[in-house]
Amino acid sequence: xxxxxxxxxxxxxxxxxxxxxxxxxxIRMRQLKAEGRKVLxxxxxxxxxxxxxxxxxxxxxxxxxIKEPISRADACLPTIxxxxxxxxxxxxxxxxxxxLDGLVAAHTCEVGEKWAHIWRIxxxxxxxxxxxxxxxxxxSAREHLAVLLSDFQGTLESFTGAKLTPERLRRxxxxxxxxxxxVRGLYDLRKPDPPLIAGTxxxxxxxxxxxxxxxxxxxxxxxxxxxxxxxxxxPKKKPARLLLWGSVVDxxxxxxxxxxxxxxxxxxxTFVGSRAYFSDVKLTDDPLEGLAEHYLVDIRNPRxxxxxxxxxxxxxxxxxxxxxxxxxxxxYAREWNVNGVILQTLRYCDIQxxxxxxxxxxxxxxxxxxxxxxxxxxxxxxxxxxxxVQAFLEVIG
Amino acid sequence: MVEEKKKFINRxxxxxxxxxxxxxxxxxxxxxxxxxxxxxxxxxNWWEADPILKAMGVEVVYPENYGAVCASAGxxxxxxxxxxxxxxxxxxxxxxxxxxxYAARMKELGEIPPEAPLGxxxxxxxxxxSSALCDARYKWFQSLGRYLDAPVWTVELPHPGVKESQADGxxxxxxxxxxxxxxxxxxxxxxxxxxxxxxxxLDELASAFIEVNRIWYEINELRKARPCPMxxxxxxxxxxxxxxxxxDPKESLKLYRDLLAEVKExxxxxxxxxxxxxxxxxxxxxPPWHDLKIFDEMAERGWSFVVESWAYHPPKPIDLSHxxxxxxxxxxxxxxxxxGYFANALQEDEYMGYFAYPYLxxxxxxxxxxxxxxxxxxxxxxTNHLVLVQDRLLSKLKVPSLVAEGDIVDFKTFDHPGxxxxxxxxxxxxxxxxxxxxxxxxxx
Numbered sequence: 001x002x003x004x005x006x007x008x009x010x011x012x013x014x015x016x017x018x019x020x021x022x023x024x025x026x027i028r029m030r031q032l033k034a035e036g037r038k039v040l041x042x043x044x045x046x047x048x049x050x051x052x053x054x055x056x057x058x059x060x061x062x063x064x065x066i067k068e069p070i071s072r073a074d075a076c077l078p079t080i081x082x083x084x085x086x087x088x089x090x091x092x093x094x095x096x097x098x099x100l101d102g103l104v105a106a107h108t109c110e111v112g113e114k115w116a117h118i119w120r121i122x123x124x125x126x127x128x129x130x131x132x133x134x135x136x137x138x139x140s141a142r143e144h145l146a147v148l149l150s151d152f153q154g155t156l157e158s159f160t161g162a163k164l165t166p167e168r169l170r171r172x173x174x175x176x177x178x179x180x181x182x183v184r185g186l187y188d189l190r191k192p193d194p195p196l197i198a199g200t201x202x203x204x205x206x207x208x209x210x211x212x213x214x215x216x217x218x219x220x221x222x223x224x225x226x227x228x229x230x231x232x233x234x235p236k237k238k239p240a241r242l243l244l245w246g247s248v249v250d251x252x253x254x255x256x257x258x259x260x261x262x263x264x265x266x267x268x269x270t271f272v273g274s275r276a277y278f279s280d281v282k283l284t285d286d287p288l289e290g291l292a293e294h295y296l297v298d299i300r301n302p303r304x305x306x307x308x309x310x311x312x313x314x315x316x317x318x319x320x321x322x323x324x325x326x327x328x329x330x331x332y333a334r335e336w337n338v339n340g341v342i343l344q345t346l347r348y349c350d351i352q353x354x355x356x357x358x359x360x361x362x363x364x365x366x367x368x369x370x371x372x373x374x375x376x377x378x379x380x381x382x383x384x385x386x387x388x389v390q391a392f393l394e395v396i397g
Numbered sequence: 398m399v400e401e402k403k404k405f406i407n408r409x410x411x412x413x414x415x416x417x418x419x420x421x422x423x424x425x426x427x428x429x430x431x432x433x434x435x436x437x438x439x440x441x442n443w444w445e446a447d448p449i450l451k452a453m454g455v456e457v458v459y460p461e462n463y464g465a466v467c468a469s470a471g472x473x474x475x476x477x478x479x480x481x482x483x484x485x486x487x488x489x490x491x492x493x494x495x496x497x498x499y500a501a502r503m504k505e506l507g508e509i510p511p512e513a514p515l516g517x518x519x520x521x522x523x524x525x526x527s528s529a530l531c532d533a534r535y536k537w538f539q540s541l542g543r544y545l546d547a548p549v550w551t552v553e554l555p556h557p558g559v560k561e562s563q564a565d566g567x568x569x570x571x572x573x574x575x576x577x578x579x580x581x582x583x584x585x586x587x588x589x590x591x592x593x594x595x596x597x598x599l600d601e602l603a604s605a606f607i608e609v610n611r612i613w614y615e616i617n618e619l620r621k622a623r624p625c626p627m628x629x630x631x632x633x634x635x636x637x638x639x640x641x642x643x644x645d646p647k648e649s650l651k652l653y654r655d656l657l658a659e660v661k662e663x664x665x666x667x668x669x670x671x672x673x674x675x676x677x678x679x680x681x682x683x684p685p686w687h688d689l690k691i692f693d694e695m696a697e698r699g700w701s702f703v704v705e706s707w708a709y710h711p712p713k714p715i716d717l718s719h720x721x722x723x724x725x726x727x728x729x730x731x732x733x734x735x736x737g738y739f740a741n742a743l744q745e746d747e748y749m750g751y752f753a754y755p756y757l758x759x760x761x762x763x764x765x766x767x768x769x770x771x772x773x774x775x776x777x778x779x780t781n782h783l784v785l786v787q788d789r790l791l792s793k794l795k796v797p798s799l800v801a802e803g804d805i806v807d808f809k810t811f812d813h814p815g816x817x818x819x820x821x822x823x824x825x826x827x828x829x830x831x832x833x834x835x836x837x838x839x840x841x
Contacts (some may be wrong), residue, residue: 043516046413078780080488107556110532114781120748130558135528135535136551140577144555147570151561284448305528305535308548314589315546322542348488348766350777354536357484358543374486 061210102127199265622668675699
């Protein structure tokens with residue numbers, strides 16, 4: 001079955017379908033399980049989904065739930081680590097993800113790595129694999145990741161009993177690249193003023209994408225893009241067009257709070273937002289090399305260390321370094337006509353937290369006003385943040 | 398006449414010379430900087446980059462060590478506040494915020510701040526960090542670009558999962574990766590410093606570091622004796638010569654040999670670090686540097702801390718005498734440190750083979766009655782695994798834990814009197830579980 005999904009007897013399309021899956025993420029997975037498909041959960045954007053798709057496995061993005069109080073995870077993970085990861089583990093322990101046949105994790109960050117090991121201790125699944133994604137873009141790191149992906153391939157082949165041929169993998173890469181292109185097409189709809197689609201709607205679509213097999217996600221994207229282009233009741237024009245940067249945004253709550261004010265969120269640099277979609281995997285002779293290059297080098301994410309830009313005297317040029325690390329945000333701001341940036345990090349997120357002062361320097365240097373919000377992945381945290389955002393909007397006019 | 402305060406921890410005499418040798422690294426680096434010689438700020442890298450830097454003639458200081466120095470000297474609080482004023486979130490690593498505050502102040506003054514203890518850290522020509530264990534360190538050094546124009550290099554350490562590490566070919570692939578990494582690092586250093594690697598010197602240094610750690614490992618093995626001859630206080634003092642290998646490694650080697658001799662003598666004569674030794678405990682992870690006196694109060698109650706801080710222990714020794722390439726020797730030695738417990742962990746279905754599992758092995762081998770866990774409010778690395786450790790120690794070995802939250806630098810977060818009140822009650826818990834262990838036939 002491809003294309004439309006029947007949910008409780010009701011067939012939905014486009015944005016309505018995205019909203020339905022957003023609110024009931026596992027419904028399609030349970031149907032696929034009933035049809036005999038195997039579903040593998042994964043965390044964040046570093047597990048190489050193309051390899052799952054190529055073997056007819058269904059990838060399912062594990063998320064947290066901002067509305068669910070964390071209780072069971074307290075017995076495994078301390079309170080001073082990423083609240084999103086704590087929430088995701090909590091849901092696993094409570095059986096929310098009991099339809100999974102396996103888990104693929106990667107070294108997305110230090111706590112994400114520990115999260116994978118702790119999951120393996122407390123939640124037994126038929127298949128679990130951890131990819132030790134390197135930290136740098138060094139040549140040796142790229143070559144190493146390609147070897148690690150070959151090991152990953154071996155474990156997947158053992159699990160499925162199927163052979164992953166280069167041709168199958170290339171076909172899967174093309175399907176995922178198509179999804180990336182479609183997401184970029186979706187984001188293009190945010191460029192007009194007013195944007196044709198709200199930030200909250202985009203989050204719903206992107207959460208739905210990681211809750212569907214790739215071919216169904218692509219069909220959903222095509223439906224959404226067609227619908228949005230034709231409708232006349234999109235977002236209203238507002239004075240602020242904002243870019244949202246930082247930690248995971250896996251629910252509409254934060255963006256709804258912002259868009260409830262005099263602002264449209266027209267661009268983002270987050271997970272589950274644009275980060276996974278704004279570059280394609282190159283089709284190399286050995287597909288694993290292209291995948292390694294993409295996941296280590298092409299994805300722009302502060303978790304990957306990039307060498308300092310040096311001047312002729314081998315000294316670090318601070319502004320050149322900021323430009324090489326954050327220059328793509330300037331492009332986003334120009335293309336999406338952004339007039340303000342909200343930097344947000346989840347409390348205890350070290351990777352994003354260290355970026356904040358330098359990124360503020362950079363944004364101010366290029367004339368983009370910004371504000372910084374730190375929050376703890378709870379609805380209760382949003383009220384005080386609303387006042388901060390309101391004040392920021394007044395500043396940028 | 399002033400009555401001398403009774404000391405309840407019997408400190409090792411040979412420890413003082415080791416500490417003094419480490420303290421000299423700050424002066425050495427300042428002098429090198431004044432003489433126009435290259436200096437670096439270096440994250441703990443578990444001997445991957447240290448011998449390379451030394452062979453290239455770079456004098457090194459370790460900002461993590463300096464965080465502990467500043468905390469002990471009582472100057473860290475001002476640096477933490479400066480870091481917050483610079484816009485860095487307050488949940489970030491205490492060592493990092495101390496260093497950022499220091500660097501911001503150094504930039505402002507144009508020189509080493511006058512209040513800096515031990516003569517301060519000289520302006521570096523290189524920031525060298527490691528991907529080992531901790532995200533904070535490479536992000537922290539990257540963020541120092543606001544204050545310093547030194548380039549940053551990160552050496553990679555693979556972090557395989559326990560199961561994945563035991564797959565066919567995984568071990569050798571990880572070694573190949575590390576050797577490739579170190580070659581890239583050397584090429585970078587040669588460009589930066591305009592000079593070539595002294596390979597003979599590197600060969601000599603690599604062997605010296607491995608030998609230092611072999612002796613250091615032997616010393617820690619002797620702590621399994623009853624009574625334990627060496628307290629964690631001495632471990633934390635002495636670990637610095639291994640982890641922050643500044644200065645002449647031959648001198649460190651001699652000092653560790655002196656330490657080994659003293660510990661052997663204590664074992665032979667049944668001299669304990671704490672007498673009487675009523676309870677044997679392990680400590681995870683880093684101590685409250687600003688409040689080390691709490692261990693004296695615990696020693697007064699008969700608590701002896703016999704093993705601690707997995708990350709700062711040397712690797713289980715392996716024979717590397719047949720490995721002629723110094724880079725490969727360095728890689729195998731560091732990789733052994735990281736994965737040395739993995740094979741045993743897998744046999745026990747434990748998947749956090751570093752940080753968490755070693756405490757299970759140690760609690761058995763060192764016959765611990767309890768664990769003191771010190772979650773650090775600003776450090777994910779030292780805290781991530783502690784809830785897991787607490788659970789595994791109790792469920793598998795009937796060893797209970799005392800949890801006292803705090804920070805390595807920020808003294809405001811540690812509740813000294815509250816911890817001592819808990820300690821009193823914890824003795825009853827340790828007695829209870831001692832009975833349970835014996836009832837289940839466990840040997841201690």
